[in-house]
Amino acid sequence: MSDSAHILIAGTLHDLGDGFMVRRMLPSARQRTVGPFVFFDHIGPVDLAPGRGVDVRPHPHIGLSTMTYLFDGVFMHRDSLGVVQAIRPGAVNWMTAGRGVVHSERTPEPERSAGHRMHGVQFWVGLPQKDAEIEPSFTHHAFVELPQWSGPGAGVQCRLVAGEAFGHISPVPVHSPLFCVDVNLDAGAEWLVPPEHAERAMQMVGGEIEVEEAVLSMHQMLVLERDVPVRIRARGPARLILFGGEPLDGRRHLGWNFVAATRERIEQAGADWKAGRFPQVPGETEFIPLPE
Template sequence: MTAIIERKIEGRTRDLGGFEVRRVLPAPRQRMVGPFIFFDQMGPAAFEPGTGIDVRPHPHIGLATVTYLFDGALRHQDNLGVDAVIRPGDVNWMTAGRGVVHSERTPPPERARGHRIHGIQTWVALPADQEDVAPAFHHHGAASLPEFERGGVRFRLILGTAWGFEAPVEVFSPIFYLHANMPTGTEAKLDIEHDERAVYLVSGEVELDGEILRAGEMAVITAGSAPVLSANESSIVMLCGGASLGERQIFWNFVASDAARLDQAKRDWTEAAAADFPADGRFTLPATETEHTPLPK
């Protein structure tokens, strides 16, 4: 009998100074699931008044970033001129393509009064023939995303297609990304029409055809299977996957199909910083920012 779960991945906790993230992808034995190449859970974390998240401007290439929150708010600013605040249930999709620079910070009102943050940040690799597309940013409010119920489980479709529904976010390859709220005792059959699929448990306890999944774990589902996901207690679950894009290389915030692209991006970021980010360069700073994150050694 074929196992339902091909692999379990336990998220690795990292301290980013003031709050923790749980990194799931890339993992040593599982670099990607479909086009998903990076998967981080932020928090849950609480910030006292006057404190917050400050991710200084940094570059990306060859991917799209996806931010989705359960709690809190996050301000995105980039060198395309976008200044947007994301709140729970919204989707921020940033296509890095040939190169973009952005920062992520706690908005001033939340910083002043103190706040909580909890969410998922992922990177989606771009197809090889789209790695150098023009950078772009799109914000999609929670009300624009399809919501539906199956077996008492409430789903919101964040990206792509699932069970006949389609999200409004423009994507570059077959993909799905779902947020599920599961009351105790509910269940849903995961007969989602995609090649590669994974289940990540944010909170609670669930089973996949009787095999327990605990908070902070991702289960990669065997291709062709249709396991039943059931909730032993009230749970928040994320489901993701899609078509494989083949192998990708990753360094810092850069993703590429070959090492030469990574090396060029390293040089371009280092040279831009040394020249105080000239306006005609590949990488420039967001208009209101003066800081940047140096290239790691």
């Protein structure tokens, strides 16, 4: 793919604790953002032994919407709004932090005791500046609520996770023009991905596809050239997340779990967390300290 204007990202491994590894795709040295997406992690796949689970302790966010989308496994979400909601494969938990929210994600029972497989993606979407300090909110959307369709072409199945794409609209309440589509391809299936959105990328989460005679494999992300249709072909059964949208209205700074238009706002959020000025998650006593 050396002669292409597409950008290939391999990601970097990060340990979220207890050996639970994720692959951080965005931001990267080659591409900071895709549309309004400022952060993208690929979780697993990993098999958790009986008695082992994921415990992401309460931590704060500002200036973004966050979502975990699972292919396997379950997380129990708890937040400072009082929401307690399990997220399972194909469903959407969409949390908008605005001026500030705190949440945790943990493996519930019976999966923790029995052991189970975890696989999914997690991303942050930066809020437009006019919405950066709105009241925090949370919505849950079941698997059956999301638009699903076949094609174009044989062997292509799509589910619209968020935003608008290809004539479909997701019920997830977003704040800027974006899209996120879960795409399943049968072996040999082909699709000419149209340049419908300003910025687009695809994250491989299963199998391999051919893109302009190159091969895109599991855990790789390809940021697509603007304004150019891109033909893909599945070498076997394959799955990918296609996402992107309009760029944000100005540069965003990332600091720990915070997104803001200025570094001063991130510093203020850090000071507020350290001083205990964020709201608490009911029933939770642990928390992640501000990194020094």
